Amino acid sequence: MEKIKKIEKSRIEKVYKNPDNTSLAYKSYGKYENISDYSEREINEMILGIYRDKKYLLVDGDYFVNLENVIKSECILQDVSYYKKPTLKTFKDNSCNLISNIRTFYVEDYYLITEEQYGGITKHKITKYLYKIGFLNSGRGKYSGLFSIANDYKIMQGGKYPKDLFHPIKRYINGLFFSDDYKISDFEVVTSLTITAN
Secondary structure, eight states, X not given: OOOOOOOOHHHHHHHHHOGGGSOOOHHHHSSOSSGGGSOXXXXXXXXXXXXXXXXXXXXXXXXXXXXXXXEEEEEEEEEEEESSOOOHHHHHTTGGGBGGGEEEEEEEEEEEEEEEEXXXXXXXXXHHHHHHTTOOEEOOGGGTTSEEEEOOSOSEETTTEEHHHHHHHIIXXXXXXXXXXXXXXXXXXXXXXXXXXX
């Protein structure tokens, strides 16, 4: 089971006591009509926008997307921090951007792309969702406005992109909703950086 942020118990109790005063869409996207039929874990997930049974996710624009319609995911990578700071030489030959030299990735946004349009849109931002569940951290200082992801794996997945950047799609979309880490496997990192394997 993926670790997602735990909502305080008092907030969950308020949902049970007064479900009509919540913005939860359990009657539309949940599995039960009655709020008392849901476990605390399920209420916790719904507060975070997760409706696993019907495969719906509340995306950043405050609307729901059926994840069965997602054909691709995307990450906008803006910057990285390094173990060894780039020199003129390593910057020129791009050796500063070896995957083993990158400490942290700084991303601007994550998107899910659907075949079907939702209000005329096929590209749906999920950055707030990943932040709300506790996966993304806020960047600080010169990285303010971006979100940080540690370079834990230090490997390129399939030689295409850093494995850590696919992790939120793998675990918090694919794993959480489909129990299949590679259900949505078409993933693109949009960046001006050229990161290479060692």
